[in-house]
Amino acid sequence: MLEGGVIAAIATAWGESAIAILRLSGSGSVALADKFFTGRRRLADLPPRYMALGRLVDRSSGVESTVDQVLVVRFEAGSSYTGEESLEIHCHGGIAAVQRCLELLLGAGARPAAPGEFTKRAFLSGRIDLTQAEAVQSVIRSRSDAALASSERSLQGELSSRLANLADELTKKRAALEVRLDYPEEVDGQEADEISGDIAAIALIAHDLAKRCHVGVMLSGGLKIAIVGRPNVGKSALLNALVGDERAIVAETPGTTRDTVNASTIWRGLVMEFVDTAGIRSTDDEIEGKGIERTLMAMRGADICVVALDSSSPISDIDREIASSVAKPAVMAINKSDLPRVASDDDILALSGLGPIEKSVRTSAIKSASPDSGIDELKDAIFGLALGDVSIEEGYSATERTVNVIREAARFVDEAGQAIKKSAGVDVAGSLLASASEIISEQLGTDATEELLDAIFSTFCVGK
Template identity: 40%
Template sequence: RTLPIPIQMVLLKKKEKIPMQMARAVSRLLPFLLWRPPRPLLRRRPLNPSPKPLTTRAKALASCSSLVLPGDERSPPSSPSRRAPPSYGGGGSPGTIAAIVTSLGGGPAAVGIVRLSGTDAVAVVGRVFRPARREPAPWRPRSHFVEYGVALDGDESVIDEVLVVPMLAPRSYTREDVVELQCHGNDLCLRRVLRACLEAGARLADPGEFTLRAFLNGRLDLAQAENVSRLISAKSVAAADSALAGIQGGFSTLVKSLRSRCIELITEIEARLDFEDEMPPLDPMMLLSKINSMMQEVQDALDTAKYDKLLLSGLQIAIIGRPNVGKSSLLNAWSKLAE
């Protein structure tokens, strides 16, 4: 595969005209170099080759007007689709939910409520509810108008007389379509109406899911959502008043006010630093007074939070004393009862 050394030396001397010593040195290295056969000559392609059948991918690419194949996940949908609903963390789909929102297991009550919320709440209630006017047209609710009728099960049998209160989005607790069925307060009637709603397409709501949807849809912030739970479990008038004030945005208003004032102070300081020659000098005492005022408001909010925690958990007080020294009178004075 390599030429003999004498021939190599002659070729080197003849073509390159290099010294004899360099030719000898190169001739010693040539046997150790790898020899590769020359590449085959490229065949000429015909000017008009016969067309080959297109593959499935080539056909798809030829029929596609864009650079993205139809099966590609990056390709836009052919028809405009609605925005995917948020994940609510429930046990089923994020569609329409239903639940009994009044207490169960207690004594007999006059009225109980089954609430539905979701995009198909009106459609689900339309399969269960029959208005008393008995019009052949499908039921079309009017938002925030009460309507009387009966609730039907899957066999078109009447299971209860109900009042329907539709609250269409966004004027509802969850900012979705909400429909409430006011039934008789018997647990049996409520469970039958709820079962009919579940069979009509709704799913059972998880505990607190209505408030969760109100939070996710921007109807409530986190502080207001927490105060809803506090109001439900309140055991005193003071605790209920405190939770109700939180639901109405008392604490949230304070936080928003503090945040806006902090942003104003930061903006003023940065403007004085960037445009020092064009603006009057910064007054440190005025700045410190504003900061101290905000710090005092934060401290007051922390103290109020501790007080609210005591209202929520309650206090256990023992009245201890000898017989007939006024323990019962003291308890009656605290509870404002005569006996």
């Protein structure tokens, strides 16, 4: 539960910097800061959104001592980030000055803000909805221009208005079905077709939105890609080539990569995090055995796999075993394309039928500097697989939770359509649409429970 009162926190990152900013929010913030502020006028007399230069002074020992020279700006209730009376104090950066300033404020009755509490207050006062609150977090976490753009789209309310539009459509359709219930005669074939057509259109909106948000999740969280394959096919060399850096040890002796190595690169705005894994091989060497466990684990944690092959040697049973154990959408890297080809096309083709391998690219990891190394094509293939038919400009930053909510809503709508088709009745369809609209409303925050709010805001940093 949120308590009221004045909350205070450092809003900038910890460490040496030119300035640091403290935030105060809640009724009484200005009076509280005025106890320590010495300037040409009192903060209470300062026009809102104007900065005043002054000092924060500590008088607790009976002698006045300057804690730091500061710039202060105050915001009035109704026109601040939180919607409450609030204040920002800009002091010198580093650790001591900002920490002392914070201690002064806490000593005078301000409470240390909980993680995300400023944004939570902004939500509770109706300044932003839940989707926008989550977007604040993804703006902060953005690591690429594309990630930032998708976060800004969500923050500006584009995603919220699409969700609201979806909720609207659901309500309208439900109302129409309820009217239909007042006429108890059976739904005839033509009418059923019409209703299920309308429902299918709503389902399409929901599925499209879920896909766009999934792209947003990948944009902000990065795409995890496990490079798997038998020893010596060039997985470590591929990792180095993909990120353009010597991150993993490349060696001629099979089985040298015994740990997993992570490295990332940004490709067309998408952060790609590659995990190089130990080669999968039937072995009784215990250390390598652990490496294999890690491979399977890396594959589990990955969004996408790169299945690496060595085209200069015949396809083996281990290659086939690996291909059939792939459980994520995968791209095949037919590596060592600079060497004479030994693996037969038929054997390679047969591999892609064993697992969810959707594309294949010929690569030469050791010729990564050359334009025909296939490395960029490999990244493009991964990019295409991740985004599907959604373009990066259509992504909406969102959390995994949001994507699941929208997917669940889409499933309810799908089921409603099926209910109509199977003549299970308009009442069944109506209640399925009601379930869909309920969870969308919760997502928008109109019905959010305290548990949900806590789960969301506790992931924020303090001061946000």
